[in-house]
Amino acid sequence: MSEGTGLAEAASGRDPAAGLRAVRAMRELTERLELLQVRNAREHGWSWQEIAVFLGVSKQAVHKKYARRDRR
């Protein structure tokens, strides 16, 4: 991550439009990275349980969200 100006200003600032837009952008990026890293973990032989522990969610939640996709 680079050191830009206005670090964390937007999402924690007082302008709701900028703030919500920043939150949304982070959420979209997070979702994509989660997908890539879950798949990465599976390719490294991790179990759904191990992945769940690292994500801080239940095994059922991870399985429901990702198990069907993970066929390759």
Place this chain on the structure above:
Amino acid sequence: MFERFTQDARVVVVRSQEEARELGHEHIGTEHVVLAMLLHGQGTAAEALTACGVTVEDLRRRAVEGNRTERDPLDPDALASLGIDLDEVRRATDAAFGPGALDQAGARPKTFGHIPFTSSAKKSMELALREAVHRKHKEIRDGHLLLGVIREGQSLGPRMLADAGVDLGMLRDEVLRRMSEAA
């Protein structure tokens, strides 16, 4: 209609829904049917497609491109306001997971349960049925499904094959030749 499908044809149909879901698309189009044939890897359709030189990777990329909507794009400016350099993130994910990985990860399953077929995909299956009837075949085979896709001709399935350099007339001949050999 599906009771007249061969085992291979049924697998292709099921697989096409899985593929659409996996790519995060909201309808099953002819592009997913074609991908399913290649992924299944067996039967006339898979053989004919492989003989024409197409690969799953290339067609998948085209299917993703063809379905790209701007619903949830990444927002570089908003991320920059948080000190996140999206270019750097992309460089890292490209290096770790392959070029375009971050963009492909944008297509996530947003719907659970049944995904409907597009009207083009339905039409290609009606045309597949007609191909089978025309040849007096009692079952609808995966080969007929591919003939139906080719004949439908307008949707993303046949278009992406053509864009990938496939001569659809030659592909059709490949399918017909293999079907008559198998019969």
